Amino acid sequence: MTAMTLMSHIRRAFSTRSCLHPGSKASLTKVFTADEVQTFSEISHDKNPIHIDQEYAAKTRFGKCIVHGVLLSGLLSAVCSTKLPGPGAVYLSQELRFVAPAFVGQSVTAEVEVMDIERLVMTLSTTVRETDTHKVLLEGSAKLVIPKNLARGR
Template identity: 40%
Template sequence: MTVPVLNSYYFEDLKVGMRETILKTVMDSDVVGFAQISGDDNPLHLSDVYAAKTRFGQRIAHGLYTASLISAVLGTRLPGPGAVYMSQTLNFMGPVRIGDVVVVDVEVIELVEKGRRCRLHCECSVDNQVVLEGEATVMVPGRPKPAIG
């Protein structure tokens, strides 16, 4: 994953229509690590034998692993460091398999002055097929006031 570029926007710098995209190849170690961290050891994610008997025919990544890639964009690119998650909707539309390249696209769709809130459309796709979409709301730091002195 080629995430840390670390853009950092203040609320006043944001404009509707701004967007950021990252690409992430899903590795076996990502899925195993996510299972260890989350405690979700569903064999659909960890057992080739079990997963082969499912409608997917092979192991798939956890849906929330894919969703966590959105967090990578929000925390490092748009809006960037200092952004605080307030809410996230998620609509899972397809599986993500080990070896897939996930394209994560985030776009500013609304700015709310009160509380410096930013609403973003979030979409993850594999081979031009949307596998996850939703909206995030984050609180964004304001530009610091100049010191008087």
């Protein structure tokens, strides 16, 4: 291993471990396209027309197609598996409250915040908001198992 590679590993390990404390946050922003919602509808067999039929959705109280709530919670999972705590994290539980719809084509931001860490279990506050207005669409909490290699650095 070269000195440069070693320094890169050390920096990455230090930055990941240093963010494992209450108050740390991470987020991801995404726009769910009509094609992605259609694909999820096919995979999950959730073919509710409120998600995939523009004519149907136009006649509902929402006025247009909405994103499956599970896709929003999946974005929270993506934050956990890629950023905080990162690869190797495993969900134990998740509690969600759907506050407002996310619309197909709308930018949303999923954010997690560390509330507590007890041994290898991390408790997070979870939120999905409209990116532009910061309006809350989904809120809740999650518990994850922290990978042992990250917990050692605490």
